[in-house]
Amino acid sequence: MELTSSALELDWQEAQARIERFIKDYVKKSGAKGIVLGLSGGIDSCTVAALSALAIGGKKVLGLQLPEKETRNATDIKHSIFVAKKFGFKTETIDITPALQAFYKSFSTFDSSDKVCNGNVKARMRMIYIYYHANKLNMLVCGSSDKSETMMGYFTKWGDVAADISPLMDLYKTQVRKLARYIGIPKEIIAKPSTPALWRGQLAEKELGIEYEQLDLILNGLEHFMKTEEIAKQLHVDSALVDKVKRRWLSAEHKRRMLLTAKIEYRTVGMDFRLPRDPF
Amino acid sequence: MKGDFKIALAQIECKRADKTDNIRKIEQTTQHARKQGAELIVFPELSLTGYVVRDEIYELAEPIPGPATEAVEKIAQKTKTYIVFGMPELSEKAQATIHNTAVLVGPEGLIGKYQKMYLPTHSVFEEKRYFRPGYQAAAFDTKLGKIGLIICYDIFFPEVSRLTRLEGAQLIVCISASPAIRRMFFETLTVARALENTAFLAYVNLVGIEDGLQFCGGSKLVGPNGRILAKAKYDKEDMIMGTVNYADIRPVEAFVPTLRDLRPELFDKLKENAEKL
Numbered sequence: 001m002e003l004t005s006s007a008l009e010l011d012w013q014e015a016q017a018r019i020e021r022f023i024k025d026y027v028k029k030s031g032a033k034g035i036v037l038g039l040s041g042g043i044d045s046c047t048v049a050a051l052s053a054l055a056i057g058g059k060k061v062l063g064l065q066l067p068e069k070e071t072r073n074a075t076d077i078k079h080s081i082f083v084a085k086k087f088g089f090k091t092e093t094i095d096i097t098p099a100l101q102a103f104y105k106s107f108s109t110f111d112s113s114d115k116v117c118n119g120n121v122k123a124r125m126r127m128i129y130i131y132y133h134a135n136k137l138n139m140l141v142c143g144s145s146d147k148s149e150t151m152m153g154y155f156t157k158w159g160d161v162a163a164d165i166s167p168l169m170d171l172y173k174t175q176v177r178k179l180a181r182y183i184g185i186p187k188e189i190i191a192k193p194s195t196p197a198l199w200r201g202q203l204a205e206k207e208l209g210i211e212y213e214q215l216d217l218i219l220n221g222l223e224h225f226m227k228t229e230e231i232a233k234q235l236h237v238d239s240a241l242v243d244k245v246k247r248r249w250l251s252a253e254h255k256r257r258m259l260l261t262a263k264i265e266y267r268t269v270g271m272d273f274r275l276p277r278d279p280f
Numbered sequence: 281m282k283g284d285f286k287i288a289l290a291q292i293e294c295k296r297a298d299k300t301d302n303i304r305k306i307e308q309t310t311q312h313a314r315k316q317g318a319e320l321i322v323f324p325e326l327s328l329t330g331y332v333v334r335d336e337i338y339e340l341a342e343p344i345p346g347p348a349t350e351a352v353e354k355i356a357q358k359t360k361t362y363i364v365f366g367m368p369e370l371s372e373k374a375q376a377t378i379h380n381t382a383v384l385v386g387p388e389g390l391i392g393k394y395q396k397m398y399l400p401t402h403s404v405f406e407e408k409r410y411f412r413p414g415y416q417a418a419a420f421d422t423k424l425g426k427i428g429l430i431i432c433y434d435i436f437f438p439e440v441s442r443l444t445r446l447e448g449a450q451l452i453v454c455i456s457a458s459p460a461i462r463r464m465f466f467e468t469l470t471v472a473r474a475l476e477n478t479a480f481l482a483y484v485n486l487v488g489i490e491d492g493l494q495f496c497g498g499s500k501l502v503g504p505n506g507r508i509l510a511k512a513k514y515d516k517e518d519m520i521m522g523t524v525n526y527a528d529i530r531p532v533e534a535f536v537p538t539l540r541d542l543r544p545e546l547f548d549k550l551k552e553n554a555e556k557l
Contacts, residue, residue, distance in 0.1 A: 274334040
């Protein structure tokens, strides 16, 4: 297998159709009234919101904009509104700053200097708002996670990854970009650097220490059972870099498989109860 | 035996773990196909229960004959058709030993069954966890000629189709539950199995989404020369009709004489080398 960007090429028309079919089928069978999702204005959430609207109609899709004081970004809000108008889905904006501040003030040991811990609180706070609306409106939560960040564990456990369905999770970031372009997401949204918006100035590629173009090819090699050395050789990179990506991928499995217990009884939740995920 | 007849490839979506609903769909589809002149109607792999039922298989599996086969037999009798469908078969000699089975019924009742020999247990498939493999190729005499049965992943192993052909089947029926990512494999293999055996091959694949797996349809009837005679849509329910005319085999068998040229001694070598792999 040749690890070039063409290895990540797909028939985008078919990819779009498959994702839309998946969303439509799941919403219909679950009996939910629609989809609610967190709308950050970034490529992933804009793309999944657009695909949801195309799949089930914009009237049944609610994009929640959940800004907070520290990371509020007027451009992101503008992008969200543009995409919502273009694809005809509803939006609602809720400033989560008061809720965050109430949390910070609610216990004396809160450490305002711990960037990562506090960033995760923001992701989980957004999740609470999204799930509240889903609950209240009998809707499903649609996640925006892509394959690159999911494999790397680059997300907040029980936070941004929490969802009922994650239609983009089998597409790498560079593939999401191509699909986004194909369905008509504006190029300004596709081109801007990705950020989880957990703190000001946070950039995904900087934190991951690698650009998505390279990361996705490494992950694609691992996906295809390629050995570390072969991936490094083909991509002309140090095998230590490939190894680092591989170790990070493997070490994050606990974030992807949520339930774990000590095996004691006959059949066990999360282990050998092997049930269909849904009853439909 | 009839020299030619119409076959319906019934590419249905199943309701998971709902045998009553799926039998109802088999009945309605059969009636519809019969009105169009079909004498043989083929449904996908595990069409009685849906494919991704996991541990529920223990609740759903039934012996053959049993209530499900009896229900489908009645449909066949009422409509005077032959029907192939798939179901989890509970062994009569055990309580939780199950086969992934294709069943052939006709106006005369239950004709035969085939237990899948190659159980995929890789990627998204976990069949060996639930099923015991079969050990016999299957080809059954009917008024529509000798019909061979294989199931899905069996098609990757040419010896299964070849065995049914050598048992005398001139029509090989392959029922399947194959997701979209593997579509190209089946496009190639269905044609190859028909041509190399100079036999008709009816491939019927499931559609619908089960636990995120999108079964892709694309059912087709392939002639003995590898030509696609009828093809169903991808990704949605469809029923297509085709004609099996056994007279078409003769000119191909003379032109591409793969059966004449079979070399049995190579099979011994194959066995020997396979054991050493």
